[in-house]
Amino acid sequence: MQNALTGVSRGSKLASQLLAFGRRQPLEPKVVNIGRFIRGLDDLLRRALGEEIEIETTVSGGLWNTFADPGQIENALLNLAINARDAMNGRGRMTIEVGNAFLDDDYALEHADVTPGQYVMLAVTDTGTGIAPEIIDKVFEPFFTTKPEGRGTGLGLSMVYGFARQSGGHVKIYSELGLGTTIKLYLPRSHASEDLVVESTQKPVVGGTETILVVEDDEGVRATAVEMLTDLGYRVLKAADAASALAVIESGVPVDLLFTDVVMPGALRSPALARRARERLPGIAVLFTSGYTENAIVHGGRLDEGVNLLPKPYTREALSRKIRYVLGSQQQGNAAGPAQARTGASLEKTARQLSILLVEDEAIIRLSSVDMLQDLGHDVQGAANIEDALALLRKAPFDVLITDIQLSGSSGLELADEASALHPGIGIIFASGRDSLPREREGGILLRKPYDAAALASCLERLGKCGASQTS
Ligand SMILES: Nc1ncnc2c1ncn2[C@@H]1O[C@H](COP(=O)(O)OP(=O)(O)OP(=O)(O)O)[C@@H](O)[C@H]1O
Ligand SMILES: [Mg+2]
Known part of the structure; x- marks a missing residue:
């Protein structure tokens, strides 16, 4: 039983970290004062780090509030602390520092993902091994780990990175081999007053009679x-x-x-x-x-x-x-x-229900896209390759074709031509990881991968086939 439970909880943690990296974790952001918030995490950190590591926390006066999911802040801090512990082999000093920060235009020029402005910074510094320059660019990658099998999954920093990006923030690593590492997490400032119901997950279980x-x-x-x-x-x-x-x-x-x-x-x-x-x-x-x-x-x-x-x-x-x-x-x-x-x-969906054919060779993307489209209220069929797609297109008309451009062995562009020939009015959306469509398709609708339901909905709206303006 214990093994089964451990297995399930590991699987669930893995899934949620991957989602966090993919910025697909459903966030519940709140206005939080991180200084106050992390004081409530003392116990948790103490337990995670063990006796031999000194923990020092400094929170600067007049700390701004930030707008982020408190559960994820806790998760991020815990991941950083555990990395620090591992880097110090269980012995040393970890410093947590929280303060206001201004990321200026110059900094934003050097870091493509930064919008200049006011942030709250949470930094975790350790006196550990440091990170070698050759791998420092890799540490945010999911499954990148230098730890022995069973010790690390390589998802901790990916989660921190995904969370920061999804929250409109930024992460920066400073590290010197043999001296230690500082990881700074910047979260956007909020001018609102703190939401009161910020609770840590470390609360006892209570029931009720409702x-x-x-x-x-x-x-x-x-x-x-x-x-x-x-x-x-x-x-x-x-x-x-x-x-x-x-x-x-x-x-x-x-x-x-x-x-x-x-x-x-x-x-x-x-x-x-x-x-x-x-x-x-x-x-x-x-x-x-x-x-x-x-x-x-x-x-x-x-x-x-x-x-x-x-x-x-x-x-x-x-x-x-x-x-x-x-x-x-x-x-x-x-x-x-x-x-x-x-x-x-x-x-409730206001948009008109569309019949959509989705062509994608990656099973996971296909399934989740079909799911998202159904949730948007549409009638969807998925196809894994051109042959299946054509068979479906010959059987019945569709309002919209959403196709990956690069299908294994063939091209979504050709499929689009055949679909238009079969059903002249069909709307076409191309999904691709690239920034732009090939020149001969300029003006077509590009659904940039990876995409979420909002991106799908907005592409469908651009087609003009659904939305309030059109009544069917
Ligand atoms: N504070 C640190 N000091 C030295 N190296 C670090 C530090 N934090 C991360 N690293 C390096 O980056 C790698 C990736 O870290 P990450 O947290 O993503 O995964 P992990 O710790 O290996 O596994 P997991 O967090 O999933 O248990 C680590 O294996 C380690 O090599
Ligand atoms: Mg880790």
């Missing part, structure tokens, strides 16, 4: 969630899809929290379920859960305001914490006045 409706199509996952919640003291109802969940809610039983999977089979989609549940029970709290990071409720890597998401797989701790948090905020809101129903209205 009623929770669990909606999940996978029987095993549903049974586990029900059992964990029952165990935590909650009264639990369950449903296998959105339609039966709605039936439960409409039957009039009081439900305090709707805990629903995002991606489920059936015509009723989970955002619509949430909206209808709120119409019926205005005080109900809603928590979504999903194993996918781009879906009906995550847009462009960011959760919609007021929407709560628990990523899968989750532990009992994560579940209990998130449930309490969501119930707590809802109860505060309910006490404050008539429920300002934060309905799923913004989640």
Whole structure:
């Protein structure tokens, strides 16, 4: 059992670090004072570093606030601290420094990813081995590690880098062989006042006695969630899809929290379920859960305001914490006045449903793109190569063809010509890792890889085939 649990938690950590590197982690940014925030992490760092490492923390006075996901700040700091520990062989001094920083035009000229401006800097310095100049450019690469098998996966710094970039920040390494390393993480300044509900993940598990409706199509996952919640003291109802969940809610039983999977089979989609549940029970709290990071409720890597998401797989701790948090905020809101129903209205798709053919030879990209397009409300078919694509095109018309330019052994450009010949009005989008389309296709629509749901949606809008202006 222990081995299985360790395996699952390692897999889940791996997935989330890769997502962080790909800047696809759903972030929940808050206004945070990092100085105050990291004081709450003393214990955690102490435990991670062991007895023999001295930890010194300096926070400069008048520290600005920053706008970033506190859970990820904690993760980044922990990764940097563990790297420092490993570099010092468990002995030495680690310094954490937090201060205001201004990155000026000159600095921005030297660093392509920097927008000049005000940042909050979090620096971690160690007195360890240092990083050799030959590998310093590689350390952010996913899976780059110099540690023996089983000790490092090479994802720590990739996560830090992806998180910084996704948050509009920047990372810089200074290192000297034999002397030590400083890694500086810059996060953008926020002028807003600090959000109060900044909690560290290191809190004990608490349950409750509210009623929770669990909606999940996978029987095993549903049974586990029900059992964990029952165990935590909650009264639990369950449903296998959105339609039966709605039936439960409409039957009039009081439900305090709707805990629903995002991606489920059936015509009723989970955002619509949430909206209808709120119409019926205005005080109900809603928590979504999903194993996918781009879906009906995550847009462009960011959760919609007021929407709560628990990523899968989750532990009992994560579940209990998130449930309490969501119930707590809802109860505060309910006490404050008539429920300002934060309905799923913004989640409803206004665009017209399109029939789309997506051609991509990389299975993972194909599957996730099909998923994103479906979540945008479209009818999608995927094809892995030109032959399959042509067979589909001959069978039925499509509104839009999205094709990779470089398909193994053949070209998406030729496919586009054939598609246009078969269906003259078809809209065409080319996906490519390059910055521009080949000259003969100038003026065509380029979907730059890697892309997210927002990029897909905006390309479809540019085609003029969907969006408010066009009524079908
Ligand atoms: N503070 C440091 N001092 C010296 N070398 C470092 C330091 N931080 C990172 N490195 C080097 O960069 C490599 C990549 O670091 P990264 O955190 O991405 O992966 P890892 O520590 O090897 O594995 P993981 O963090 O996934 O357990 C390390 O293997 C190490 O060689
Ligand atoms: Mg590491």
